[in-house]
Amino acid sequence: xxxxxxxxxxxxxxxxxxxxxxxxxxxxxxxxxxxxxxxGKALWARLAATGxxxxxxxxxxxxxxxxxLELATGFVELGRAGVPGxxxxxxxxxxxxxxxxxxxxxxxxxxxLVAGETSATLTLPGAGPYALDADAATHLFTVSxxxxxxxxxxxxxxxTSIDPARRLALPDGGGELLAAGPAVTAAARDAxxxxxxxxxxxxxxxxxxxxxxxxxxxxxxxxFGTAIGGFQAVKxxxxxxxxxxxFARPLLWAAALTLAPGEIAAAKLTAGEAAYAAAxxxxxxxxxxxxxxxxxxxxxxxxxxxxxxxxxxPSQCRxxxxxxxxRAL
Amino acid sequence: xxxxxxxxxxxxxxxxxxWLAAHVPATPLPSLETREGFAAHREWEALLHSARxxxxxxxxxxxxxxxxxxxxxxFEEEYWASGAPGRVSQNGINLLAPTLFDxxxxxxxxxxxxxxxxxxxxxAQAWSEPxxxxxxxxxxxxxxxxxxxxxxSGQKTWSSRAAFADRAFGIFRTDPDAPKPxxxxxxxxxxxxxxxxxxxxxxxxxxxxAFAELFLDEVFVPDADVIGExxxxxxxxxSTTGNExxxxxxxxxxxxxAADRLVELWQSHGDPADTALRDRVADAVVGARAxxxxxxxxxxxxxxxxxxxxxxxxxxxxxxxxxIALHESALDLLGPxxxxxxxxxxxxxxxxxxxxxxxxxxxxxxxxIAERLLGLPKGRR
Numbered sequence: 001x002x003x004x005x006x007x008x009x010x011x012x013x014x015x016x017x018x019x020x021x022x023x024x025x026x027x028x029x030x031x032x033x034x035x036x037x038x039x040g041k042a043l044w045a046r047l048a049a050t051g052x053x054x055x056x057x058x059x060x061x062x063x064x065x066x067x068x069l070e071l072a073t074g075f076v077e078l079g080r081a082g083v084p085g086x087x088x089x090x091x092x093x094x095x096x097x098x099x100x101x102x103x104x105x106x107x108x109x110x111x112x113l114v115a116g117e118t119s120a121t122l123t124l125p126g127a128g129p130y131a132l133d134a135d136a137a138t139h140l141f142t143v144s145x146x147x148x149x150x151x152x153x154x155x156x157x158x159x160t161s162i163d164p165a166r167r168l169a170l171p172d173g174g175g176e177l178l179a180a181g182p183a184v185t186a187a188a189r190d191a192x193x194x195x196x197x198x199x200x201x202x203x204x205x206x207x208x209x210x211x212x213x214x215x216x217x218x219x220x221x222x223x224f225g226t227a228i229g230g231f232q233a234v235k236x237x238x239x240x241x242x243x244x245x246x247f248a249r250p251l252l253w254a255a256a257l258t259l260a261p262g263e264i265a266a267a268k269l270t271a272g273e274a275a276y277a278a279a280x281x282x283x284x285x286x287x288x289x290x291x292x293x294x295x296x297x298x299x300x301x302x303x304x305x306x307x308x309x310x311x312x313x314p315s316q317c318r319x320x321x322x323x324x325x326x327r328a329l
Numbered sequence: 330x331x332x333x334x335x336x337x338x339x340x341x342x343x344x345x346x347x348w349l350a351a352h353v354p355a356t357p358l359p360s361l362e363t364r365e366g367f368a369a370h371r372e373w374e375a376l377l378h379s380a381r382x383x384x385x386x387x388x389x390x391x392x393x394x395x396x397x398x399x400x401x402x403x404f405e406e407e408y409w410a411s412g413a414p415g416r417v418s419q420n421g422i423n424l425l426a427p428t429l430f431d432x433x434x435x436x437x438x439x440x441x442x443x444x445x446x447x448x449x450x451x452x453a454q455a456w457s458e459p460x461x462x463x464x465x466x467x468x469x470x471x472x473x474x475x476x477x478x479x480x481x482s483g484q485k486t487w488s489s490r491a492a493f494a495d496r497a498f499g500i501f502r503t504d505p506d507a508p509k510p511x512x513x514x515x516x517x518x519x520x521x522x523x524x525x526x527x528x529x530x531x532x533x534x535x536x537x538x539a540f541a542e543l544f545l546d547e548v549f550v551p552d553a554d555v556i557g558e559x560x561x562x563x564x565x566x567x568s569t570t571g572n573e574x575x576x577x578x579x580x581x582x583x584x585x586x587a588a589d590r591l592v593e594l595w596q597s598h599g600d601p602a603d604t605a606l607r608d609r610v611a612d613a614v615v616g617a618r619a620x621x622x623x624x625x626x627x628x629x630x631x632x633x634x635x636x637x638x639x640x641x642x643x644x645x646x647x648x649x650x651x652x653i654a655l656h657e658s659a660l661d662l663l664g665p666x667x668x669x670x671x672x673x674x675x676x677x678x679x680x681x682x683x684x685x686x687x688x689x690x691x692x693x694x695x696x697x698i699a700e701r702l703l704g705l706p707k708g709r710r
Contacts, residue, residue, distance in 0.1 A: 251615070329593065
């Protein structure tokens with residue numbers, strides 16, 4: 001047993017972190033929120049070039065096989081940088097197509113998704129009704145409770161999320177039927193698990209970014225003639241924030257290793273709550289300047305709550321955890 | 330990265346599970362914070378030791394099995410899952426023994442460790458003083474040089490297990506003129522039955538004498554019972570408190586077992602409509618798993634040759650808060666029966682309440698986290 005990332009896994013995360021640090025992600029986020037997808041899509045292409053989306057597709061369709069641990073590690077970095085777009089949804093769609101056991105849709109869509117030439121968004125049974133970024137994604141998939149996978153013809157009017165860089169829409173009904181049956185239902189369940197896992201990873205990265213920025217601010221901002229980071233009340237809030245994030249991280253790893261629904265729910269619950277707590281601490285310690293959209297902090301601040309609830313609210317995750325545990329006892 | 334244990338670890342787990350299933354007392358022992366419970370727990374320690382389960386991570390020559398941290402964590406999972414009694418000798422095993430392994434002479438190890446492993450000698454810790462809790466370096470109990478040893482005088486307090494224990498360990502001021510408070514301190518072991526020692530048990534919240542005050546009046550300690558060099562007591566003690574906050578005091582197995590008992594309590598007493606309480610039960614399950622995994626990650630770092638420093642403060646704050654939340658949820662599930670002092674969850678709840686206070690208060694731990702892990706400036710405490 002060695003419960004630590006391997007050198008390769010750490011290297012992959014470092015590569016992504018370097019790439020994102022060298023990109024002006026905040027500018028891409030602001031443009032995305034204003035409906036200009038060009039900078040975000042340019043970023044998307046650079047991310048795809050690292051092999052990111054290949055980690056969610058099988059080798060027969062240009063993927064690297066399903067590699068949840070590597071992908072989750074990567075999504076922590078996407079969250080840390082605040083990258084906009086249907087990233088989770090594209091990876092989940094790739095998993096759905098990989099697990100379908102039906103060659104035709106996989107052959108048709110996977111190579112483009114893996115290469116980053118196309119993107120996808122989707123709705124799945126049991127998850128929320130809205131498709132994220134339906135206006136920006138190349139494909140909009142829906143899976144019905146009856147197990148029909150369709151390519152939706154379009155989506156209703158765009159709704160803005162609490163996070164302006166997340167845009168929501170209800171998929172139109174109907175559309176081309178791509179596959180149907182129990183295999184679709186099973187594949188959709190796997191895809192939903194992956195979506196939950198990768199959202200948990202994004203939460204962790206988002207929380208880490210919020211904490212890091214707040215720690216820097218607390219070191220520089222002075223009041224009463226001293227840095228506010230020297231005040232015990234401030235220190236303790238930041239210590240608690242770190243505590244929440246550090247105990248979420250191993251849950252995320254275990255969830256990616258096992259892909260057990262209870263583990264994934266535990267990771268999502270914990271990372272989501274830790275990120276949201278980090279956002280509230282960041283807001284309080286930045287004071288009024290933190291309550292503005294001008295400061296880049298707002299890009300993460302407004303993400304924390306929607307990510308906490310997307311692909312499995314805390315309440316849904318707790319129910320899943322307890323259900324699994326009761327089964328095991 | 331993986332979470333699978335090698336075959337030899339699983340075999341070790343099975344051996345521990347079988348032995349525990351055959352030997353754990355069918356009815357719980359009386360509280361170890363009572364005289365009769367202390368004696369019963371001492372017998373349990375002897376039984377554990379007879380099959381070499383009392384100190385599995387120690388070298389075989391001292392009564393252990395010489396296994397690594399992974400085996401130890403697995404043993405702890407089985408130990409607590411089996412419903413085995415609390416460890417009356419934990420102060421010695423978890424706090425003094427690591428210090429002896431790191432800083433003592435071979436003679437001291439050979440003399441002290443085997444009787445600790447068997448429960449024949451049970452150790453109390455003697456750190457705090459009435460004026461020195463979180464600011465331990467301000468302690469004033471002194472050890473004065475005498476022929477062949479030292480004479481201890483002063484007062485220690487909150488000395489866990491001291492009401493019924495045999496010997497104690499702590500630090501004492503040997504050089505009052507040292508320029509800084511944490512210099513001129515010496516780490517030593519002493520006999521709680523020696524002339525000049527008065528032990529006054531203190532009842533904790535439930536009245537049980539879980540700790541005691543020690544009044545020391547020129548208590549003789551031979552040179553052979555000084556650990557390390559005189560004057561180096563602070564450095565030596567700090568390596569011990571790191572252990573206390575970190576892994577050794579609260580193995581994850583303990584919380585995994587407690588969380589499972591809570592889930593069972595939810596099954597038998599839970600109201601399906603009370604989703605708020607259901608959520609807290611789920612949080613207990615998640616917290617135990619998080620703590621287990623955090624520990625495995627740290628154990629993997631140990632195995633890779635890294636050391637764990639201020640991270641042990643994260644550990645301490647986490648488990649102490651977790652422990653209270655878990656026990657509060659149990660009391661809420663019990664409803665009116667929660668009030669009964671002899672209930673199964675009453676004493677563990679009382680015990681959990683001390684977590685944020687001992688082993689360095691959580692306020693001090695948060696300062697350590699903020700300053701050493703986040704790099705925030707030192708401020709006034």
